[in-house]
Amino acid sequence: MSFTSPTFFLLFLPIAVLVNFILPGRLRKFWITVICITGLYFTQPYYLVFYVILVGINYFFAFLNSRVARNESKLNWPLIIIIVINISLLVIFKKFSTSSSYPRNLFFVPLRDSENQSINWIFPLGLSYTIFQLVSYQIDISSEVSGVERDPFKFINYSLFYPKMFSGPIQRYDGFKPSLDNPIVNLENINQGLQRFILGLAKKVLIADVLVRYINPVFNMSNIAIPTIHAWLILFLLAIQIYYDFSGVIDMAIGIAQMLGCKLAENFNYPYISRSVTEFWRRWHISLGAWFRDYIFIPMQFRLRKLKGFPLQVITVLVFLLTGLWHGFNKHFIFWGLMFGFVIAFENSKPGAKLKEVWLPLQHLWTLGWVVFSWLIFRAPGLKFVMQYMMNLIGLQGEISQIPFSQTNPYPIFENSVFIAAIAGILFSLPIYPWLRERIDKRINPSKKWYWTIKIVGNLLLILLFVFCIGMIVYSGPLPGVYDKF
Amino acid sequence: MINIEDLSEVFRVVFDDEELSVTEENTANDIEGWDSMTHVLLLSAIEEKFGIEFNQKEVRKFQTVGDLLASVNGKLR
Numbered sequence: 001m002s003f004t005s006p007t008f009f010l011l012f013l014p015i016a017v018l019v020n021f022i023l024p025g026r027l028r029k030f031w032i033t034v035i036c037i038t039g040l041y042f043t044q045p046y047y048l049v050f051y052v053i054l055v056g057i058n059y060f061f062a063f064l065n066s067r068v069a070r071n072e073s074k075l076n077w078p079l080i081i082i083i084v085i086n087i088s089l090l091v092i093f094k095k096f097s098t099s100s101s102y103p104r105n106l107f108f109v110p111l112r113d114s115e116n117q118s119i120n121w122i123f124p125l126g127l128s129y130t131i132f133q134l135v136s137y138q139i140d141i142s143s144e145v146s147g148v149e150r151d152p153f154k155f156i157n158y159s160l161f162y163p164k165m166f167s168g169p170i171q172r173y174d175g176f177k178p179s180l181d182n183p184i185v186n187l188e189n190i191n192q193g194l195q196r197f198i199l200g201l202a203k204k205v206l207i208a209d210v211l212v213r214y215i216n217p218v219f220n221m222s223n224i225a226i227p228t229i230h231a232w233l234i235l236f237l238l239a240i241q242i243y244y245d246f247s248g249v250i251d252m253a254i255g256i257a258q259m260l261g262c263k264l265a266e267n268f269n270y271p272y273i274s275r276s277v278t279e280f281w282r283r284w285h286i287s288l289g290a291w292f293r294d295y296i297f298i299p300m301q302f303r304l305r306k307l308k309g310f311p312l313q314v315i316t317v318l319v320f321l322l323t324g325l326w327h328g329f330n331k332h333f334i335f336w337g338l339m340f341g342f343v344i345a346f347e348n349s350k351p352g353a354k355l356k357e358v359w360l361p362l363q364h365l366w367t368l369g370w371v372v373f374s375w376l377i378f379r380a381p382g383l384k385f386v387m388q389y390m391m392n393l394i395g396l397q398g399e400i401s402q403i404p405f406s407q408t409n410p411y412p413i414f415e416n417s418v419f420i421a422a423i424a425g426i427l428f429s430l431p432i433y434p435w436l437r438e439r440i441d442k443r444i445n446p447s448k449k450w451y452w453t454i455k456i457v458g459n460l461l462l463i464l465l466f467v468f469c470i471g472m473i474v475y476s477g478p479l480p481g482v483y484d485k486f
Numbered sequence: 487m488i489n490i491e492d493l494s495e496v497f498r499v500v501f502d503d504e505e506l507s508v509t510e511e512n513t514a515n516d517i518e519g520w521d522s523m524t525h526v527l528l529l530s531a532i533e534e535k536f537g538i539e540f541n542q543k544e545v546r547k548f549q550t551v552g553d554l555l556a557s558v559n560g561k562l563r
Binding site (some may be wrong): 072142143144145228278293294297298300301302303305312354 | 504
């Protein structure tokens with residue numbers, strides 16, 4: 001059940017929020033568990049039991065892990081075992097699952113016969129996020145950064161919290177603990193959460209999904225030969241689409257959580273204004289970058305610190321290779337990760353440090369150049385496509401392919417909606433909204449006569465935006481998010 | 487026992503900033519250049535200067551410069 005499906009936001013969400021609001025505080029954790037389990041059931045019923053077992057095993061290992069961790073000299077074998085279990089599951093599913101599926105029941109038994117039942121596994125949606133979260137939980141316990149969650153309901157609510165289940169963010173336990181113990185359920189939070197949800201919905205539906213209709217047909221071509229100007233245009237649209245798709249879904253997740261009185265970590269901080277690729281990775285998919293930083297990058301550096309002269313660059317490249325693999329065991333993701341690894345390793349080397357001294361616009365050009373190019377690799381079906389596409393970018397595509405319009409519709413006819421979405425996309429990727437918000441909040445307060453006018457106009461605009469979104473979804477149907485498949 | 491000024495000296499060398507002065511409340515966000523690339527360099531420099539050794543577990547728990555100072559002093563005692 002995607003956040004953009006009307007069943008979700010017109011039925012499931014209002015019921016979830018309303019009941020949570022009415023219930024007395026001590027019953028809310030049970031209700032959140034009900035939301036998590038039903039949400040999971042409506043998304044992939046055949047993985048419900050799997051997820052509950054996974055969470056159960058982690059729940060028990062956390063106790064063993066914390067007991068052994070108290071003794072400094074002892075090898076923490078429960079920690080090692082549980083990490084191996086978690087990571088192996090992720091690796092096995094990444095390696096052997098396919099995206100095509102056929103229905104299965106709650107206990108994973110296929111509902112109809114298929115020729116190759118045994119190997120045709122579908123990937124459990126959200127597994128990459130859930131596993132990384134569970135690993136962070138276990139490591140934090142072993143290093144005594146956080147304690148064990150004793151309440152099984154709260155542990156389910158942390159591990160399988162529906163808003164963040166399928167697209168993240170990868171939430172740390174210590175940051176979520178206050179939300180588990182004392183969710184702040186009030187009208188103010190519901191109001192703000194709803195605002196955030198609508199803005200996220202608009203980012204996804206009115207910007208990303210408008211653009212993706214033009215991008216997908218191009219990326220579905222088997223032999224790509226399109227006009228050079230189109231190749232560039234599509235590449236820029238892709239950069240806007242991926243950002244608005246992923247950050248829109250994250251805004252919705254944070255908004256839904258807030259409506260339920262819980263606080264999720266931010267995952268984006270205007271990544272496209274970065275002055276270096278290093279900075280970009282501190283502003284893009286923050287929770288994933290922070291995970292690799294805290295659990296791989298710094299611990300590895302720390303262990304190797306006595307080996308004077310061991311290049312930091314090697315660890316950097318390794319971490320980004322793993323970041324690529326996290327997305328999938330495909331050559332293009334590996335290449336994508338390695339590319340970032342090498343660029344960031346270079347930026348943090350002696351010659352690379354000089355980049356900080358060059359003319360500012362050139363720093364942005366350097367950063368955006370790599371990032372935009374990286375999305376081509378990320379989105380492409382394979383490396384062969386990337387090579388072909390690059391030929392298109394430099395005008396060596398040969399004869400433009402004549403594919404019947406019916407197969408590529410709506411490409412190559414760009415309607416005005418694309419340009420409006422693209423311009424809005426560029427504008428709002430700059431921190432205009434917080435800047436404006438701060439000005440308005442500073443100028444107006446309840447004593448000023450304009451206060452209520454501005455409040456009401458603001459809310460009317462949001463309602464209008466919401467109506468536009470529904471219209472758009474009814475018109476084109478809800479589309480899956482780019483980051484829903486991990 | 488060392489004080490915050492002794493620690494500041496290490497920071498000045500690592501971050502190559504002669505005017506840098508840290509307080510116990512400072513975190514990595516307050517000090518320019520203190521990021522994942524320089525964090526371990528800083529820890530190694532502190533270890534070397536005061537002849538101590540940190541372990542992985544305590545390193546993860548440091549939140550502020552004050553935590554760092556307390557840990558160093560705990561080891562020197």
